[in-house]
Amino acid sequence: MSWVTIIWSMVASACLTLAAIHFPIWCRNRAAWANLLFCLTAVGTAALAFCELWMLRAETPGQFGTALRWLQVPTWVIIVALVGFVLIHLRAGRPWLAWTTCGLQTFSLLLNFLVGQNLNYHEVTRLRHIPFFGESVPVAEGVSNPWMLVGQLSLLVFVVFVADAAIAVWRHGDRRAALIVGGSIVFFVLVGTVQSELVHWHIVHWPLTASFFSMGLVVVMNYELSRDVFRAAQLSANLRESEERYRNLFQRANDGIILLSDAGEMVSANESFARMHGYSAEQMRHMNLKNLDTPETFQLFPARIRRLLDGEALTFEVEHYHQDGHVFPLEVSASLISSGGKGCARSSYASQFTSGLKSK
Numbered sequence: 001m002s003w004v005t006i007i008w009s010m011v012a013s014a015c016l017t018l019a020a021i022h023f024p025i026w027c028r029n030r031a032a033w034a035n036l037l038f039c040l041t042a043v044g045t046a047a048l049a050f051c052e053l054w055m056l057r058a059e060t061p062g063q064f065g066t067a068l069r070w071l072q073v074p075t076w077v078i079i080v081a082l083v084g085f086v087l088i089h090l091r092a093g094r095p096w097l098a099w100t101t102c103g104l105q106t107f108s109l110l111l112n113f114l115v116g117q118n119l120n121y122h123e124v125t126r127l128r129h130i131p132f133f134g135e136s137v138p139v140a141e142g143v144s145n146p147w148m149l150v151g152q153l154s155l156l157v158f159v160v161f162v163a164d165a166a167i168a169v170w171r172h173g174d175r176r177a178a179l180i181v182g183g184s185i186v187f188f189v190l191v192g193t194v195q196s197e198l199v200h201w202h203i204v205h206w207p208l209t210a211s212f213f214s215m216g217l218v219v220v221m222n223y224e225l226s227r228d229v230f231r232a233a234q235l236s237a238n239l240r241e242s243e244e245r246y247r248n249l250f251q252r253a254n255d256g257i258i259l260l261s262d263a264g265e266m267v268s269a270n271e272s273f274a275r276m277h278g279y280s281a282e283q284m285r286h287m288n289l290k291n292l293d294t295p296e297t298f299q300l301f302p303a304r305i306r307r308l309l310d311g312e313a314l315t316f317e318v319e320h321y322h323q324d325g326h327v328f329p330l331e332v333s334a335s336l337i338s339s340g341g342k343g344c345a346r347s348s349y350a351s352q353f354t355s356g357l358k359s360k
Helices: 003-028 033-056 061-090 095-114 148-171 175-200 210-252 271-277 301-309 341-345
Strands: 121-132 135-144 256-260 266-269 314-321 327-336 353-359
Touching: 003 033, 003 135, 003 210, 033 061, 033 135, 033 210, 061 095, 061 121, 061 135, 061 148, 061 175, 061 210, 095 148, 148 175, 175 210, 256 271, 271 314, 301 314, 301 327
Parallel strands: none
Antiparallel strands: 121 135, 256 266, 256 353, 314 327, 327 353
């Protein structure tokens, strides 16, 4: 049994599973960019684990060097996706630092394929095997590529960008997000970078395990997004419960209550109002106020709507027709039920009012 293969395969599988969970969320809601960026991070981490496993199974310096070269591609995906995640999810971060990070990462990726065998080594000259999880795995020795400083600089700028964004979020009062998201990204990227450098300079005899630290980021991001989903579901449940209470109060009220559009169309009417006029609530739903008002009453309707839109709450008397044709008086209390102020109240959906009516 190869523990190396099992562990790295598990890391890749877990990341791909989480990506498969969050990608449909973005497909259904194209505004959920944080979920898409999480998917890119998770897929990049899975590819990172594959490249590391490729290096751990390399038999020649050429194979190791090729695997290390392709490892830079998922690294680029992860860093760029994390930059976007911080900007969108934390709503913080200096744009010039974000663009500098992405620019340096892209430049280092180009150098990775154009200068030397890969960004880390100008040439991998030999492999030295070390014991690891009961197996013998290779680590590289060779001529260092001086251009790897560009990649290190890009990671340093990235850490500064995230730390700056986390500080801004902290100052705005959201300390939990600053610590969990910003702090975790800084911690895992710094630890992963330090481990890579210690391995590269043979200070620590250990294979590259950057995917483990990236997996930590995936777990934190998944927790943060799942928390948002749970909170949204809870708010939705509370809203449904509130709407149900409102409907019960609306229908059981002793006073007649109606909702009207600014054109006088009946949006909703409770049973009390319908009984006053000899109709059912379902019949009322298809009626206009002008079918109930006497001509003298309805001619005042436009002026009353204007006063409601200006923020007044009105009390007045009207005369309505009963279904059998007789006229009866009503006392009306009317107010605008939309929110957002006068500007919003003039929108097509916000000019509704509720009227409590009593037979006199």
